[in-house]
């Protein structure tokens with residue numbers, strides 16, 4: 001007799017590339033789960049309870065199912081592969097891990113550049129008020145966005161990286177990606193989690209079409225790095241093709 005599938009849960013931020021790459025893997029493997037939009041600051045105690053992690057750094061995404069709790073997007077994607085259907089995303093674990101680390105380096109440098117740009121852009125700040133806050137209260141929630149940004153800056157030591165250093169790190173990953181893609185349509189030859197991780201990290205160079213990730217105009221401005229976007233147009237075009245062919249969920 002078929003047993004009902006135990007409920008799985010994914011906690012994340014709807015716009016965050018880390019949450020989205022975990023989501024992409026779960027959707028690719030058609031794993032059913034309940035999505036919980038994480039409310040920064042306010043939602044932290046619930047998340048700590050769920051992850052049974054009372055101290056130390058806590059980040060999203062966090063996935064839990066009957067086997068336990070997974071607190072890193074890479075582990076969530078591997079769990080998706082273990083329990084889901086569809087083509088494998090980890091044909092070579094270590095090769096995928098290396099590209100995930102490259103994508104992490106691009107994203108961490110990108111976040112250091114993007115976060116202060118969001119804070120400095122009135123429209124982007126307004127767009128960053130969590131979706132759970134009702135329209136009438138969104139203006140009042142703005143100071144909370146600023147507190148959130150200040151905490152993120154401290155948590156991720158964003159001000160310790162100079163803009164030049166961050167941009168140079170991003171350019172190095174983009175150049176490696178260009179070299180790998182010169183001889184194959186995907187980083188590891190066929191579509192894998194390496195492509196998912198890099199495609200999501202490219203949000204910090206220039207966000208993908210709003211049909212996939214519906215960022216508002218202020219956020220798009222703050223997340224775009226004009227210089228790198230112009231220099232690596234070919235990598236961004238590759239990314240657009242990956243979304244068109246493999247994105248497993250359309251925007252609501």
Ligand SMILES: N[C@@H](CCC(=O)N[C@@H](CS)C(=O)NCC(=O)O)C(=O)O
Pocket residue numbers: 016018040041058059060061071072073074152155
């Ligand atoms: N290594 C983690 C990193 C995730 C991460 O950096 N998440 C950020 C996304 S912006 C986060 O949780 N930010 C909210 C916070 O720190 O409160 C993963 O890949 O899952």
